[in-house]
Amino acid sequence: MSEILVLVEHVEGQVKKVTLELLTLARKLGTPSAVWAGPGYSPDAKARLAEYGAEKIYLADSADISDYVVAPKAELLAQLVSEKSPAAVLVAATAEAKEIAGRLAIKIDSGVLTDVVGLQDGLVADQSIFGGGVNVQSRVTKGTPIVAVRPNSTPVEAAAGAGAEEQVSVTVSAAAKGAKVVDRVKEEKGARPELTEAAIVVSGGRGVGSAENFSIIEKLADSLGAAVGASRAATDAGWYPHQFQVGQTGKTVSPQLYIAAGISGAIQHRAGMQTAKTIIAINKDPEAPIFELADFGVVGDLHQVVPQLTDEVVKRK
DSSP states (O other), X not given: OOEEEEEOOEETTEEOHHHHHHHHHHHTTSEEEEEEESSOOOHHHHHHHHHTTOSEEEEEOOHHHHHBSSHHHHHHHXXXXXXXXXXXXXXXXXXXXXXXXXXXXXXXXXXXXXXXXXXXXXTEEEEEETTTTEEEEEOOOSSSOEEEEOTTSSOOOOOOOOOEEEEOOOOOOTGGGSSBOOOOOOOOOOSSOOGGGOSEEEEEOGGGOSTTTHHHHHHHHHXXXXXXXXXXXXXXXXXXXXXXXXXXXXXXOOOSEEEEESOOOOHHHHTTTTTOSEEEEEESOTTOTHHHHOSEEEESOHHHHHHHHHHHHHHTO
């Protein structure tokens, strides 16, 4: 089968869940080969990648890869495409990886698809475009397809791969060293999962009413082991931090379960969450557009419904 390159997303040596999703997807299309860029590689990382199907692991652990912004990773992938002639390159649809994909497309003169939510035989991609208003199928017709896949759009499945390591030496060009990373600040994380990788997301909107009332959204999320999200109306009002905004101008999520409380369902918000596997809407307006998208709906006051739901979840633990 044809080789599929998968750019590994990792933080402090820990392989991120989206990489396991990419490896799972790559196995259905060809032979997955993981590309590790930058320091932090370890036996644990190797075992994790092999567990989910990486037949090869291309290891480029030079500090030069991570000391400069984005460009060195694009050069690394371009070098591997030239040497290995893969059938495709898969990256996560994160802000950084999408920039890498764009730079790589220019370097290798190939087409690129972003925000893909599924891949079929022949590398035909399912995409949600125009703010989520249109679903299309697309295919790259020039060069080596570069595909940026949304996190949580593919269920993770383990399947052992050989995990054969191959050291890759890459010389970072002077142009790629134009922007250097001079400092890193570690973001303090709470107990909740990261929003774009969470399997369950509970979001609050204008109907929550105030910053103080977001505590009921947080309590439901914590009872489910979920991440907390917010609509643009809620973040613009200052009720919740902007980094938790879900929508066209915020983050895109594709969890297994999405609970929208007090969110009307304007297209701006729908664009960021409509690929969720199951959607539950809670809104006192029976005509709210969110109900057109929801799998299950509750017409009622979220200030009554959400605490009751939280209590029932806690009772069943």
